[in-house]
Amino acid sequence: MTSTSPAPASIRSYTVKPSLSRRFCVAPMMDWTTSHYRYLARLLSRHTLLYTEMVTTGALIHGDTDRFLRHDPAEYPLALQLGGSDAGELAHCAKLAEQFGFDEVNLNVGCPSDRVQNNMIGACLMAHPDRVAEGVRAMADATSLPVTVKHRIGIDGRDSWDQLCEFVEKVAGAGCRTFIVHARIAILEGLSPKENREIPPLKYDWVYQLKQRYPHLEIIINGGIKTFAEVHQHLAHTDGVMLGREAYHNPWLLAGVDPEFFGAPAPFHTPHEALRAMLPFIRSELERGVYLGHISRHLLGLFHGMPGGRQFRRYISENAHKAGAGLEVIEEALARVREPEASPIVTA
Secondary structure (H helix, E strand, O other), X not given: OOOOOOOOHHHHOOOOOOOOOOOEEEOOOOOOOOHHHHHHHHHHOOOOEEEEEXXXXXXXXXXXXXXXXXXXXXXXXXXXXXXXXXXXXXXXXXXXXXXXXXXXXXXXXXXXXXXXHOOOOHHHHHHOHHHHHHHHHHHHHHOOOOEEEEEEEEEOOEOOHHHHHHHHHHHHHOOOOEEEEEEEEEOOOOOOHHHHOOOOOOOHHHHHHHHHHOOOOEEEEEOOOOOHHHHHHHHOOOOEEEEOHHHHHOHHHHHHHHHHHOOOOXXXXXXXXXXXXXXXXXXXXXXXXXXXXXXHHHHOOOOOOOOOHHHHHHXXXXXXXXXXXXXXXXXXHHOOOOOOOOOOOOOO
């Protein structure tokens, strides 16, 4: 069951789920991959696999479950990312993921923040492969959904190749067949989450070697990837690629995914067309009581690098937060960007 009303007519015809493919994914990102961003992303690509923000098991069990799991059927295929380490709680939340219509449940073993470490969530679990395996086994027993793990290649003090292989082997032995690997270690002492995305060096070759060593496993690579040329390079060595910040800051990039990687036509020729198709959804959210600014912040990068893009961003930033701001703010911002016959999708 999905805790949402039917999709607006502009996208309702796309709610038949494409087969789940991890060939191209958008990473789970706190405060960013909300339902509002995911709706935009799905307009731009029918085949990209989308992930929720990380939701902790405690929040789902003891908080407003409907609010945390709310999504629109138009977002499918869609994976729920969980943060937690208690096997019983993870199993309970995996059942919820299936009940709410998600296509996959993913365990976060990569977040380096102090706050989640204190609750035995995220990258610190790299030091506890048996505990991760116990949680994966419990989730796999509780649901028919695929159970996947997103992790780093190591953490400070546990960053050897052999330790990475030990982690993968133990978790695979518990029933996980898909590993989404951020090709950096996480430094848990002394670096912020932002620094952990930039300072530890990328070791793509380690992820390639994982695929070579464990060809029966599905290995998805993540970390610092920005262009389609890079995606193609990684696909020569892995089963799929996950983009994070680039897909958020420059969402029009996603409009090229279906023709580039799935042999399917691009859903729209210009970002103007895509945004106009999103207007009924925005209207329905406003009618539900959502503030415009909570939606519009995810639209700011849609005209990234295009003439008028800065004026678009400025108008929304200056007006979306005002009391009573509605759909007219988006329409007026859109009018500030000249619409070409087609906007070429930059892939390199």
